[in-house]
Amino acid sequence: MRRICVATGDAGEHARNILNEPELMAHVFASPYLALQPDLCFVAELAGQPLGYVVAARDSVGFFRDWRRHWSPRFVHSHPAPTRRESLLRAGDADVQLRSLLHRPCSMLLPDTETYPSHLHVNVLAGARGRGVGAALLRVLFQALAEAGSPGVQLGVRATNASAHAFYRAMGMTRLSLDDGPAIRFARPLGR
Numbered sequence: 001m002r003r004i005c006v007a008t009g010d011a012g013e014h015a016r017n018i019l020n021e022p023e024l025m026a027h028v029f030a031s032p033y034l035a036l037q038p039d040l041c042f043v044a045e046l047a048g049q050p051l052g053y054v055v056a057a058r059d060s061v062g063f064f065r066d067w068r069r070h071w072s073p074r075f076v077h078s079h080p081a082p083t084r085r086e087s088l089l090r091a092g093d094a095d096v097q098l099r100s101l102l103h104r105p106c107s108m109l110l111p112d113t114e115t116y117p118s119h120l121h122v123n124v125l126a127g128a129r130g131r132g133v134g135a136a137l138l139r140v141l142f143q144a145l146a147e148a149g150s151p152g153v154q155l156g157v158r159a160t161n162a163s164a165h166a167f168y169r170a171m172g173m174t175r176l177s178l179d180d181g182p183a184i185r186f187a188r189p190l191g192r
């Protein structure tokens with residue numbers, strides 16, 4: 001999962017395009033889910049080869065609280081939170097932004113958590129796309145979230161990632177109207 005996360009972390013391209021330390025992508029978008037919510041991590045594989053994965057949090061508010069308590073402390077020495085000065089001087093630096101997310105995960109919390117308390121991240125390796133892998137992963141996840149009692153799931157995606165938007169629409173998700181900034185949201189009620 002970590003390898004796929006790094007290989008696809010720049011909107012489907014390798015994270016080395018945007019990060020000096022590509023592993024940071026997995027520290028933020030894959031590993032904390034494996035550590036804190038392993039029951040909602042699913043990998044698609046063919047003949048033992050992983051093709052893609054989906055990770056999710058059932059209760060995003062509680063998940064990010066647990067992250068602060070149990071995940072952030074692991075990085076205090078290796079990847080400390082950026083100082084105010086560093087954040088100002090290196091504002092556009094993706095490594096600095098991810099280090100900040102490691103220690104301030106609540107800044108990733110999306111609105112409308114009562115209606116859509118769950119969130120997800122899905123990534124499929126480039127060579128395996130367009131063959132139903134992502135759809136299979138989301139179907140399994142939606143079922144698992146519904147069984148866990150979640151009323152709805154949402155996610156943030158770059159406004160420029162048009163193929164991901166088409167995918168989420170095909171999966172029955174709706175673009176939410178109250179969007180601003182460089183990311184937009186897709187959401188879907190569950191258990192109906």
Ligand SMILES: CC(C)(COP(=O)(O)OP(=O)(O)OC[C@H]1O[C@@H](n2cnc3c(N)ncnc32)[C@H](O)[C@@H]1OP(=O)(O)O)[C@@H](O)C(=O)NCCC(=O)NCCS
Pocket residue numbers: 008011012013122123124125128129130131132133134135136155156157158161162163164166167168170171
């Ligand atoms: C987005 C992503 C997860 C989709 O996974 P996938 O396995 O390629 O998607 P599927 O083959 O299961 O597609 C399911 C449906 O979504 C739609 N779809 C998927 N990719 C599409 C594209 N590029 N353009 C238009 N529609 C698309 C289609 O309707 C498709 O059904 P169909 O093939 O029967 O027409 C995958 O392309 C990916 O990992 N992309 C890079 C990383 C990324 O952007 N992740 C999301 C960040 S929020």
